[in-house]
Amino acid sequence: MGLTISKEQVAELPLEIFDGKIIVVEHKSKVEKAVTDLMKYSKLGFDTETKPAFKRGQVHKVALMQLSTIDVCYLFRLNKIGYPDELDEIICNPNIKKIGLSLRDDFAAIRKRSEKKPQNFIDLQTFVDEYGIDDNSLQRIYAILFGRKISKNQRLSNWEANYLTEPQKNYAAIDAWACLRIYNHLINNGIE
Numbered sequence: 001m002g003l004t005i006s007k008e009q010v011a012e013l014p015l016e017i018f019d020g021k022i023i024v025v026e027h028k029s030k031v032e033k034a035v036t037d038l039m040k041y042s043k044l045g046f047d048t049e050t051k052p053a054f055k056r057g058q059v060h061k062v063a064l065m066q067l068s069t070i071d072v073c074y075l076f077r078l079n080k081i082g083y084p085d086e087l088d089e090i091i092c093n094p095n096i097k098k099i100g101l102s103l104r105d106d107f108a109a110i111r112k113r114s115e116k117k118p119q120n121f122i123d124l125q126t127f128v129d130e131y132g133i134d135d136n137s138l139q140r141i142y143a144i145l146f147g148r149k150i151s152k153n154q155r156l157s158n159w160e161a162n163y164l165t166e167p168q169k170n171y172a173a174i175d176a177w178a179c180l181r182i183y184n185h186l187i188n189n190g191i192e
Helices: 007-011 028-038 085-091 103-111 124-131 138-146 166-189
Strands: 021-025 043-050 062-068 072-077 097-100 121-123
Touching: 007 138, 021 028, 021 166, 028 072, 028 085, 043 103, 043 166, 062 103, 062 166, 072 166, 097 124, 097 166, 103 121, 121 124, 124 138, 124 166, 138 166
Parallel strands: 021 072, 043 097, 097 121
Antiparallel strands: 043 062, 062 072
16 A cells, blocks of 8 residues: 545645745736746646636636746736747647646646647656555645645636736645656655
């Protein structure tokens, strides 16, 4: 039996905080600079957010794409800027590893905005199996490795709002950053 942690154990852990820089990209004029900065890295944390649908048959396009280094997380507001071609320079780049969780849903959401094929993605849900971790939610994997919890309070918030709140920005940044941090920890240290 592999490593696991209960919901109750996670609830008792101290809350994780992302103390890096968060850059919100909500104007097309800012995309090129953000992509140029991100292209300098060989590994990025990745996640997306979509406005929740509370009615049967209601579907929304992905509203936010997060790409994170260890120090900086870029939040691309796709609901405002569309899906700029420059993003495919990262998403389809075979030389940059993108680490995320439960990527099938993210890829389906991206396909609604771009026809290009994402490349060099690592899905932590299967990756952690190699390290004997049975839990495959981001919150539980993170808790097992770092003894801290990731808040999920903003998950069902409106990602298409005119302005993202500070709690939304922090939640979005932590989700992408945590994926990269987990991956780096496992490839560098394994399970301690």
